Amino acid sequence: MAQIAPGVQLIPQTTAAFRSPMSSRPAKAMILAAGRGERMRALTSDRPKPLLEIGNESLIERHLRRLAECGTTDVVINLSYRGAQIRRRLGDGARWNLNIEYSEEGEPPLETGGGIVRALPMLGGQPFLLINADVLTDFDFSSLRLDREHGVLVLVPRPAWREQGDFGLDGGSMVVAAPPSYVFAGVSMLDPVLFEGCGPGRRPLKPILDAAIARRSLRGELHEGLWTDVGTPERLRAARRLAQASASSRR
16 A cells, blocks of 8 residues: 655664765666565466556566666566566666666575575675565665665555564664564665675575664665555555556646
């Protein structure tokens, strides 16, 4: 469920160890597109969820367009379920003036953490944007910056269809484990240092984020604009209505 309201500006404060500042927008991004989308039922029986359409473009094409608009030049996309369809649809990214590389995971997919670890050689040694393919949002990707923290997570108010949130925020905008008042929006900027010591194979992202929270090295940015997770057929229909309303309001 999207909520339309002015964004909240948060001032970063941290006690995390300094690694390297990231004051300019990242040149590289990763889009997570390997999931099967089982809750979508028949809608993903013959296509991967990132190719479901919102208006006149698919979920993943929307992200690519907006990444190009904010100055990103290189995108890594992880693939598993019906990944060949995504590769055929997007090609090398030239129509967005992007360079797309694909990280093939095979079956079963490596989960989020394992997929990132596999893609790290393509992403290089600098912080990168990470975006879930199956979210609809108007968040400005170019606004994310790292200072002394090792990651920044975009958080949204907990929607009605979520029984509980994922994370909380303290008074200084650092992500905390409790109370979990907010939901992770599936948009973040992460420093590869978070994955040091992580070997290949299947691995969730949550324990990696939890360890960073314990070190007070994750900042949160609260987004109160357009956002929804396209996780079910009902939320896909809602996303299409929201996108149409958002487009109409800009005319």
